[in-house]
Amino acid sequence: MTSPQPTTGIVYTRQPRAVNPVPGSSIMDASSWQHASDVGRINGGIAEADVVLDDLQGNVHVLYNCTTSPDICVAQEARVSPDGRKIAYSVGYASTLVDTYHGRVKLGIKEIPALTHARIFIYDLDSGVSKPVPGYDGRSIDRQPEWLDNNTLVFSSNRGNLFPHKSQFNQHRGRYANGTPRWFGTAYGVSQYYGYRDAGKAMQIWTMKIDGTGAKNLTPHETMALSPTVMTNGDIIYSCWNGHANEAFDSPNRHSNSPGTEANKWWLCQMDGNGAEGGVVLGGHGSPLLKTRDWLDKSITGGEGASALRAVRSVAEIRRDYLAATNYYRANHVGSMGIVYGFNYRGGSVEGISRLNNFEHGIYSSEREGSGKYIPSDFIALTPYGNDADSHEPRRNRSGKVMGKAGYASALPNTDDYMITHGRGLCFEATFVEKANAQYTGGEPLCQKGIYRVKVDQVTDSFDTRQMEQIAGDARWHVYDADAVASYQDLWGQPEPERPRPLTGNACFLQVVDARRAELQPAEPYDWERTLYQQCSAQGCAINTEDKGFHARNMHYLTVFEVEMWDRSYSDGNQEEFANTINNHGFKSLRVQGYQPIEADGSVRMRVPCETPLQIVGQDKDGMTIAHDDKLHSLQKGETRTCHGCHDGHSEERAAQLAASAEERFANTIAARSNRPMPNNGFRTTWEDVKPILLNKCSTCHGDMHDEDGLLDSRIAWDYDQIDWAWAQRQPTLNGSYRLPRPYTSKWVSKLARDSLLYWKCMGSRQDGRTDAQYDNDIDFGPAHKTSATRQECQVIGQWIDQGIQRGYQP
Template identity: 25%
Template structure:
């Protein structure tokens, strides 16, 4: 496609007038001629974009100042109020951004047409903002979100020296109201507009919910994020305000029917999915489980980092299966060889050559703008540079081939950098731009180029006065109190605080200057963002639409373990011994990289100690949990079961896989749609390494990996393992008993069974009785040994739970016995929670050592001492008999290994039942239903299954469930032939959680008309040619 790159423009070469006293002059402007504004010529294809009203007028602040002891009124005219405008980002996802906002179509000629007008119809009381446009693959329709609510002016307090730097009443504060308008949204819904006719269709919506971030799918459906089900985020340990409402990915038909939650594993929240060329969905995932938020500390030992910066780029199939990290999961405030660190990864797109581009920015203060990084998609199942490549900590799992689109942009939480030479003039502003600005919202354009949003100006509410020459005025560094406004006023230029506009840029090399970009649309009246080419997909990517990724039950081979309608999935691994789980820096006693950034090995262990796997179900938070959920894990964790993975011959010799390595493969079945984690354990069920990134199995899915967190290289082939053989019987979990490893050698580990569909462990109910029975004779009362009372219930101050789990300050430890680590003022650093406990690590915890009367971390007391700094660990000390039984030790170890939870609220069942619907069709008519039901942890309520047909909801007699978990087969009294005819299925669990599905016949026909498995089976995760699963399940 021929492209107009735009003219060179006029060189302004403006000289700054003397606007301020000499003491406040700016650093000198570059003497060279000013650069032209980025390409005047525009682009040769139409686009759609979002425009939001920009604050573009001076404001007057008023108050009282005291000068020479005399009080007098004062006022000051201020520039740059637009620095307080807010654009969407991870922190302003449900509103709080500037409004109103319109959806606009722009022709190559520059002629514009508003496709959805909020600006003219909004008032302060009732306002709207169009957001998140997605152009259909034929280029004819735009799917977008409409946020609705009221507009609120921005108010802030400022001190008297803002009015006059000589003011003596430095601490006296005054209120100011700016003309900045922010949308307090109450809901958002999805709409589709036809570009040519302008006709708008509204998709079905639940009031007060937020449906947003839509994307077209290659199979004709729509993906979007929604707050349906009212989920809340992970509770970060120690954070009182971290438990907020979140959105998860759903899919539905374009008529709004057949809505399916696919982001079951998105317990922290998911934002802005879009479909990659290869058919996967890419999206931003908020990863907050357990230790992950503690990789940075914000300067306080043992504390979490900036939570909203823990959004990373992930992928999944459209049905929610195969979630996997693409970018950022193992990166933090380490620049590495790439030269930029990672904060929040958001607003991603893809260029014509298949590279993914994503904005990396600091949350909340920077309008979702920062730097744009790009990288080729790694092979599925890999992230990037692995441990075998011996990277520095800043480069571990960084995607290979990653580049920074523009070196002049920054992702730091402060003002943008100064404009590089030559000086840059914009026709909308009288003076050359002082700041280089920030970038965001990359989206693929023809010719391997990108449409981006360029925020001109400092574009941050965290001010930095470096641009003002010394001596500098007061109140020019930091956030709040009008400081950013103060800097812009002292700057004295006709420059924006932040003015977002749309530009096009090439991807063949790193941009060195903003003039490398082509100006598309950029008016000082508006913020323009989220541009999308309004052309067929094929004109960008050479194909009509992305590849199809069929649902998991269609990809999987037929097997008696996963019959039609199954509520289960199969999870397997080619090897547990093949792993990339050791932290790069080893296992010092203190150090945030282990567990929080990369590697979760609990102790120094050998391959021979690996015995089995534990599957943990992770329950969603369904309300604000602060005050009733006490656990460093942040969620309710349920043990689904443990099982051995090492294989031996009848003579007791290890079996070797096809590579000659000791075979440690497995295959396990458990309920689908249940978020889960995996832990490698020894033969006593104690954790050796652990997941912290949620996954889930889709119904009927067979997911197999090549090792434990082998993300830096190809995994081991599952086809050459014991678990792939026809005579191998998968482990079945969620069947009413929970298998637990109970000792013995790896060749013959003992297994005991606990009753229930999942095992929950809570401190007061399960652990405190053991401590009282075995320990309280010494550890109670005013003279408790080591000052540690092990008989105090609850989770409040002075409780045993708090002293064991939540005392990083060592307040419960007598001063003479406190561990002197590297943390400030005796505060313990992660992964240590207290002197007595290490996060999810029984074998490394002093409490467990004392209970077992031995160190269990394969180290000795004299191995490390004070001279070893961060490696200086706690000592076991003298002999400490307790008479604990092996079962009691197992309960204590598992309690520590699942996060040491406390509080009665922990034992709640917050997981809705798994419910699936399948059908048999004969000549397009539905004749039989197969309904799958399972539930963790309480089990399905008897008699709660309801099946209804048609608009009149005629309900059918329902046969009882087999063993409370399984499949019910129902033959219809007469065939159903209406393609729009709906089937409603509903079930409840013992705790009152309810799941409802509504599907029409068209949906069943798409999924089950042939009943045959598709030949398109991704090689890495879904077993190819696995028809050997013809044997019956083991009882």
């Protein structure tokens, strides 16, 4: 190490790079498998690393040494304070190291299988001393610190002691005729993607003072939340996981036993510095095709032709109000590496464009509302030379050299230039053994990460030093995730991020200007075989009919569902309870917290519980759901959150029409003059409420509709392959197998009651705003079904469906 210790330059994470051939294999070295934390490897499956301060003049100082110390640890995620004099970083600890494998090939390197705990340290540039933040409990995983001001950190932590949602596989508890289980994999579809121990607990966004006091959870509603960054305006942008409910069922053939890649459902979310005004910035509706290869010279080959949003992480403000974020396919790109995209931040309420034709860099065109999938109009690949897909064919220049990939954008002081981490070579987990050599890479390393200065708006040639040049790292190291050691004043022309006024009071309110107005149009027209899945996988979930007045005519109540997060996992004796807590949203339970009628002008002001996971729902006069947000919310004490409508004003086009803010518009509504108490009308509907209705009102005609084997709810709600009722006509699907795609979990039950045949038959008519004659290939109501069920009993059935076909654990 050189001396004196540097006090300027950059700070980054560094690993000694594996450079030796892998014994007994043709793999040139193990550098593509030196894992760094990403959305697929949050708190486990990651290699040791150090935090390093580098003045870029040859003086390098290790702030925390894990790679050559006796401790088993990983130091990472360093961020500089606004005054430029302190560096916060995390150190995660483990009890053991394990061998790293690629398939069956032992690579000769080791990694941490799971963190036992992690804490935040602060390095003082003036004293040259690192100290841990006081008040640590000794068991939590505290990571990814960022600065709200010189005395306050925002960070990601599992201090809430909760677990993410239960993955959505088929939960039919019966067996096929040959005796094999109807569920997928382990018992009753049990799966928690990030594991069942402490390392798999829900990471959420917290704040605390640098003396360890005042720790507060800003996102009790998030099942996983990572990588907070603080913008100049004080807003906190972070990566939020939304793989629950139907979000992973993202193509026509995605039936209940075939979800997509759940761990790719990472969006960008937003809140202000108080943790209030939360919303979605990017990814909540998927994306249209994103232009990548067409930005490049025709001589460049390989890689994907176009891309789409997958896992979005490592977001940073690189110019004022301009965000850059990495998009990649989970776990396969040696950290947060892929393609860096950029866009102008428009605030928490405006996501992007409704009409695809308003996408500046679109590949296709459409004037249909919803076709733009709310992508920011100026969204662009800043490093299109990279690869963010699960592709085995990398991009190559005209000389045949692999062009690498990019991630971890970060601002530089006094310039529009910015930093990225560039990974030379493949840097691809799924590299075939026979391709892990210099001949295949065109002479490039298998993977070598370094810090580069980007000097142009868009890098199309990673070898062109006029576009970007390396400033840190060499063949001995993987160097990544850099932050400039500079004051906020030098970076942004202000002393620190803006701060919102503190919230006052203890009450929380939701306010809506006009709940009858909505932007809920799916990206493509209704097609039972090809686009049905879009109804609930890319925009929350709504009854989407061709009747544009349906929503406004039927919206009657603002309803709030209260979500109970998982406080236990499948491990430690909880297998039976976990397996038999069954629903189609993935949470431990869900209940109606309360509902309130909208006013004559469509407005509503409703008091709701604070700091509680909530789902916002619009319902009809019978209490059936018309639309709900799949993104969970929570309100901080003293917060009033105001919306234009039901996802109204979220497009750039609609926001321009409205001109005024939701708060300004709400002031002129009827609800603004109301003062209703918090509703006291909550309830929860489960299978135990529905079973006696079906037994008493259905089994008299359908003799096989009994519950002698305890599987009636499975046959009603989870028979996605349509084999339980011999008398029922099977509904054909696109793949010809009769396996119904989500949002249907059976022919009788969809995600919403008003889309469900069971509810239709009880009510005596179709309820989704369509007629049987409109389409010849979707589920029809058919002849009216004679039933003695009362309207109230039908509503109980509908509420059970709308609340997620819940079957509580019955020990």
